Amino acid sequence: MLVKKRDIIDFTYCFIWGFYVLINELNYTLLVDQSSFSIWVQVSRYTAIIVLLLLTLFNNTIPLRYGILVSIVVPLTIYATRTIYSLPIIVLVLFIVCAQQANFKHVVFTSLVAQLIVLALCLLGVFTGTVRDLVYTAEEGRIRHSLGYNYATYISKVFLFCLCYYFFLRKKVSLFEVIIFEGLNYLIFIYTNTRTVFYLASIFILAIYLVKRFNISDIKQPLKSLLVFVYPICAVFSFWIQRMYSSDPAKWSFLNLNNRLLMGKNALLEYGINLRGTNIIWVGMTAYTRNNLLTYNYVDNSYLYVLITYGVIFFSILMLFEIIIMQYAIHEKNFTLITILAMLAGYFIIESQIIDLAYNPFILLAGYSFSNTIRRRKKVGSTKL
Known part of the structure; x- marks a missing residue:
């Protein structure tokens, strides 16, 4: 029964996480009309708040110290953010608080799938002519394509974060994979001319390969x-x-x-x-x-x-x-x-x-880290990432 309950909570968390990431990532693209689609962004936020609160009530295995810590951090965070952008922060904190109830690898995999779905739709739309490809002429006469996103730099950001998700989930990375990813990185650079992220992604791919290759x-x-x-x-x-x-x-x-x-x-x-x-x-x-x-x-x-x-x-x-x-x-x-x-x-x-959850799921590790640290101190055991 405990295993079944844990699986239900894990699936529900990943499902609402995927829904939230997908909706917010679509908002960065030309696949939707942003003026009318913004209502769906709000819906994703309120839905996330409701589901995450219900998950917390449904799960009665949260450590007492973690609960006390959360009861301090959440009100302090809400107090600290009095701006018009407070709602996304409340969603962020709730996702962090509830993160320890889910398998983090499942969360990262969900982020990867959501990003790849949006990326595929953008590229398919551009190459079939159903989605606009905004073309810019930047400094030094550089030609930049948005490839279905709202601006030319977005797809390079998506690629960099997808690399993070993929490498996190993989135990080993072959030289062939490195060559493929570097080729994709260069292809994106040719279309978008996003130089800084191109260089950073190249260094990152090499660094990850060396880390996994030499088993530090x-x-x-x-x-x-x-x-x-x-x-x-x-x-x-x-x-x-x-x-x-x-x-x-x-x-x-x-x-x-x-x-x-x-x-x-x-x-x-x-x-x-x-x-x-x-x-x-x-x-x-x-x-x-x-x-x-x-x-x-x-x-x-x-x-x-x-x-x-x-x-x-x-x-x-x-x-x-x-x-x-x-x-x-x-x-x-x-x-x-x-x-x-x-x-x-x-x-x-x-x-x-x-703090943009559409891109950075690794911030959720704050809740995961708190919970596992408390469990280790209580000698309950913790789950390896």
Whole structure:
């Protein structure tokens, strides 16, 4: 009976997770009319909240200490996010809280399937002429194709995260797979001309291959300490670069990738930073592409975006989550996961998906890590990732 109940909870969690990811990912594409489809995004959020609350009530095996911790973190998070973007954060926290009830590999597999479904629909639509392929001429005359997504950079992001999902699920990676993935990476680069993600994906593919090929079994202590705090370190580094650029834009202009530092400087000057966030109507490339009368103001740096939008309290909670996740990965000696998390820490300096559940399921490991740590201390045992 316990096994059956656990399987039902696992299936339900993965089903609602897949539904949420699929709907929110479709919202980034030209497969749907965003103005009318936004109602489905809201439906996915409220449905997730209801189902996750019911799952928590249905499952009576949650450790007491975990329950106490959750009763502190959830109200604090809700208090910390008083902005118009509070609803997605409530959904995020509930998914994290309930994550320990599901098999995380099933969750990652669900993310991979949902992303590949949307990707396949976009490419099929573009090549059959039923979905628009937006073509841009960027700096230096570069031609960029959106391939069914709202902007040219989206498909490269999808590819990078799909690599993360795939490598996490695979025990071994062959040289043939490396060649295939690098070929796909280059093909996407040819169409989208997204240089930074292309280079990052190439390094990532090689790093994962080496990690799996040589069966690394341990990490020396200085590197362990560095990895545990890699997210706060990347956050501080990105803030430092932002400050240097703001003080002398001409000197640091070579780091201003597609005006990322300029947009960060403008956002800091206009909105500042406070404890509980700021109500901001962010205009990203999706909105700007659909209506170029709007003023583009989006901040691509995840750390700066979260700090400005949600404030110091939530940003601190997020960094704590990332530290706990990395500690858990190191404790489990899951070097594939460690490599993925370290790569994403650097990636989030130039992109804003750190709390976007449509892309980043690894943040759910915060709840999984809390629960397994408590079970280990109670000598109940924990599940290997």
